[in-house]
Amino acid sequence: MEINAFQWVVLIAIYALLLKKFFKLLRLWYKGSKIPGSSACSHCPKNLTELLSEEHKKYGSIVKLWLGPTQLLVSVNDPVLIRAILEKAEDKLPFTGKAFRLAFGPSNLFASSSEKVRKRRELLTTELNERLLENNYLITKVVDIIMDKLENIKARGSLDSRLVSQHMAFSIMGSSFFGDGFLTWPKAAIYEELLMLTAKDACFWASYNVTPFWKQGFWKYQCLCKRLKCLTQDILQHCKKNCKLFHHIDQNVYGEKSNIKTVTADGAQCCSGADSRDCFFFHKLNDNHTATEEPSSNIMRVIFHGCQQIEALIANVLTMLAMHPEIQDKVYSEITMAMKQQSKYEEQDVYRMPLLLATVFESARLMPSGSLLQRCPLKHDLSFENGVTIPAGAILAVPVNLVQTDDSNWGSDATDFNPYRFLSNVRKEPDVVIDVPFTGSGEESTKPGFSSLVLKDPNENAAFLPFGSGRRTCVGQKFVVQVVASLFASLLKKYEIRPNSGSEVEVKLSSKNHHLLQHLPCSSIVFVSRDS
Numbered sequence: 001m002e003i004n005a006f007q008w009v010v011l012i013a014i015y016a017l018l019l020k021k022f023f024k025l026l027r028l029w030y031k032g033s034k035i036p037g038s039s040a041c042s043h044c045p046k047n048l049t050e051l052l053s054e055e056h057k058k059y060g061s062i063v064k065l066w067l068g069p070t071q072l073l074v075s076v077n078d079p080v081l082i083r084a085i086l087e088k089a090e091d092k093l094p095f096t097g098k099a100f101r102l103a104f105g106p107s108n109l110f111a112s113s114s115e116k117v118r119k120r121r122e123l124l125t126t127e128l129n130e131r132l133l134e135n136n137y138l139i140t141k142v143v144d145i146i147m148d149k150l151e152n153i154k155a156r157g158s159l160d161s162r163l164v165s166q167h168m169a170f171s172i173m174g175s176s177f178f179g180d181g182f183l184t185w186p187k188a189a190i191y192e193e194l195l196m197l198t199a200k201d202a203c204f205w206a207s208y209n210v211t212p213f214w215k216q217g218f219w220k221y222q223c224l225c226k227r228l229k230c231l232t233q234d235i236l237q238h239c240k241k242n243c244k245l246f247h248h249i250d251q252n253v254y255g256e257k258s259n260i261k262t263v264t265a266d267g268a269q270c271c272s273g274a275d276s277r278d279c280f281f282f283h284k285l286n287d288n289h290t291a292t293e294e295p296s297s298n299i300m301r302v303i304f305h306g307c308q309q310i311e312a313l314i315a316n317v318l319t320m321l322a323m324h325p326e327i328q329d330k331v332y333s334e335i336t337m338a339m340k341q342q343s344k345y346e347e348q349d350v351y352r353m354p355l356l357l358a359t360v361f362e363s364a365r366l367m368p369s370g371s372l373l374q375r376c377p378l379k380h381d382l383s384f385e386n387g388v389t390i391p392a393g394a395i396l397a398v399p400v401n402l403v404q405t406d407d408s409n410w411g412s413d414a415t416d417f418n419p420y421r422f423l424s425n426v427r428k429e430p431d432v433v434i435d436v437p438f439t440g441s442g443e444e445s446t447k448p449g450f451s452s453l454v455l456k457d458p459n460e461n462a463a464f465l466p467f468g469s470g471r472r473t474c475v476g477q478k479f480v481v482q483v484v485a486s487l488f489a490s491l492l493k494k495y496e497i498r499p500n501s502g503s504e505v506e507v508k509l510s511s512k513n514h515h516l517l518q519h520l521p522c523s524s525i526v527f528v529s530r531d532s
């Protein structure tokens with residue numbers, strides 16, 4: 001048989017590619033052999049965190065674990081080293097991208113390559129921080145609507161804290177990103193259900209190496225994804241309709257921040273300055289999207305990530321307050337004291353409630369929503385001062401819940417709920433007041449009516465990682481902390497949160513075993529009105 005020149009070229013190219021892959025693998029094996037740890041994960045118990053905990057005890061702060069012949073996981077549990085590594089390591093593992101690509105379509109916002117995400121990360125950070133400062137009224141409105149909804153469902157008795165938290169998180173994300181029109185959007189409930197369902201099944205379908213086109217279930221799943229996309233377009237249209245400035249947005253970009261309503265030529269009322277910025281935000285977020293990207297996928301990804309994470313945080317704070325009535329009472333006193341000083345409650349007031357903010361941080365520390373932070377040096381090895389090299393292609397993992405509940409990082413009460421670890425007493429230790437967005441100023445705290453406690457910057461402790469760290473850290477941290485604290489300030493002013501007697505949460509939380517804390521069941525809680 002005669003082989004022509006073209007076929008030779010193809011054959012050589014394939015051969016060269018295979019050879020390159022083989023040498024990469026040899027290199028991974030060789031470099032991996034120098035990292036301490038068990039050679040293989042053949043005896044993997046169900047819980048990877050438990051295994052990593054044992055390995056770290058045996059081999060030190062950097063351990064390797066072969067997940068398969070071609071998959072090397074390197075786990076690091078020393079906070080100072082973690083900070084240094086995450087400052088350098090920029091790329092993420094492509095797998096998570098695959099799951100979300102399937103659910104929401106291709107998007108560059110959470111891409112594995114840092115190059116692709118940089119611009120949009122910056123945009124999102126600016127937007128969130130500006131929105132945070134300008135949109136005070138919106139948070140108050142969201143909280144009011146959530147409180148009204150609570151009034152209605154509370155009549156039925158105890159509530160599943162996960163479900164309540166999900167509704168709250170969804171209202172916060174929806175209204176913050178689409179404007180307050182979202183709060184009256186008739187399809188919001190369907191959208192919430194569909195978003196959660198689609199994302200839940202994404203990992204299952206993404207776990208197939210070859211997309212299972214032959215399975216009927218897969219096509220049903222694709223239909224759900226399509227419906228979700230249509231609904232996202234629908235709310236965007238709704239947003240655009242309410243916001244006639246969209247088409248001449250360029251004239252208004254970041255310039256005018258007036259809230260005065262204007263009237264267009266066709267007589268329709270234009271949205272306020274704040275609303276036009278909402279529209280502009282999405283316009284910009286999808287600006288210059290590449291051919292492979294879909295306009296609504298970035299939006300769905302952000303909304304989903306925010307909902308999922310905020311939901312977990314709210315549920316954790318609810319659970320912790322329900323289980324620690326003595327802390328709840330103190331937070332309540334702090335809220336009433338701070339609110340007494342103001343004729344009108346402003347969102348910035350939460351910065352005068354250090355115990356409330358510390359409660360949010362402590363809940364995030366004890367029960368982080370993800371158990372591993374991961375990076376994947378795609379092109380280059382990562383070398384560190386202590387002589388350790390993490391080879392390109394290895395999965396770098398940070399076992400967040402181990403680091404966040406380790407005695408050596410947090411003291412002997414590391415597994416206890418103690419928000420005071422994030423506070424210092426201004427009168428006793430005036431020099432620990434730190435000038436960061438989260439901390440109250442020492443001067444304010446000494447005025448009558450203000451708390452004498454001062455919040456420390458939680459990020460000062462390198463072992464505080466609920467929002468990640470380094471170049472790919474979460475861009476929503478400041479936004480989330482302010483919104484969630486505001487929500488609880490309003491909630492606690494009206495209600496006392498109690499566990500439903502005999503519910504599972506009471507049993508689980510009385511245990512000191514921190515592994516249990518990460519797997520809390522749906523907990524049942526009751527909101528008891530303070531007026532009654």
Ligand code: HEM
Pocket residue numbers: 109110111117121124128302305306309310311313369370373374465466467468469470471472473474475476477479480
């Ligand atoms: C309680 C709420 C939240 C928690 C606990 C949380 C946590 C996280 C974590 C752990 C990461 C990975 C960080 C790392 O690998 O170092 C992350 C990434 C990210 N978060 Fe959040 N997040 C929250 C809310 C939000 C919100 C509300 C937004 C935006 C609206 C947001 C936007 C992002 C983005 C864009 C990334 C990806 C960064 C990148 O890959 O470069 N997050 N978040």
